[in-house]
Amino acid sequence: MKILILHGPNLNLLGTREPQVYGSTTLDEVNQKMMDLGKALGAEVSCFQSNSEGALIDALHEARTWADGAVFNAGGYTHTSVALRDAISAIEIPVIEVHLSNVDAREEFRQRSLISAVCKGKVGGFGWRSYELGLRGLVDIIKGR
Numbered sequence: 259m260k261i262l263i264l265h266g267p268n269l270n271l272l273g274t275r276e277p278q279v280y281g282s283t284t285l286d287e288v289n290q291k292m293m294d295l296g297k298a299l300g301a302e303v304s305c306f307q308s309n310s311e312g313a314l315i316d317a318l319h320e321a322r323t324w325a326d327g328a329v330f331n332a333g334g335y336t337h338t339s340v341a342l343r344d345a346i347s348a349i350e351i352p353v354i355e356v357h358l359s360n361v362d363a364r365e366e367f368r369q370r371s372l373i374s375a376v377c378k379g380k381v382g383g384f385g386w387r388s389y390e391l392g393l394r395g396l397v398d399i400i401k402g403r
């Protein structure tokens with residue numbers, strides 16, 4: 259089983275970016291935790307981050323050819339990107355939407371997600387553990403449990 263962990267804009271700054279909102283764990287640490295967890299769950303995890311919408315779309319298109327599913331934090335594009343929504347919808351592998359923060363408890367503009375409706379599930383508010391919960395759920399879905 260192969261899984262893509264995909265991070266959108268500004269998530270390269272994790273650890274130093276608004277730690278009171280997003281925590282002090284760095285992106286490299288999140289990725290290491292997900293690769294370790296993947297190994298324990300019998301999944302090969304690959305991680306990619308981009309600040310560019312087009313590169314994220316390309317990563318989703320490529321995932322269609324090699325991945326069984328994806329865990330995706332689209333960052334600010336969650337609230338704005340029809341193109342990312344269309345990419346998720348097009349690739350027909352299960353995608354789990356994740357957020358470190360609880361977006362529903364924040365500003366109104368964060369309470370609208372353009373991607374939720376085309377994702378298999380959604381996790382938010384658990385800091386880096388949102389990725390862990392998302393990965394565990396995705397692996398179970400793929401295994402048909």
Ligand code: DQA
Nearest residue numbers: 268332333334357358359368
């Ligand atoms: C985020 C929430 C988004 O609203 C924000 O733009 C981000 C991070 C989160 O993980 O909590 O960049 O996706």
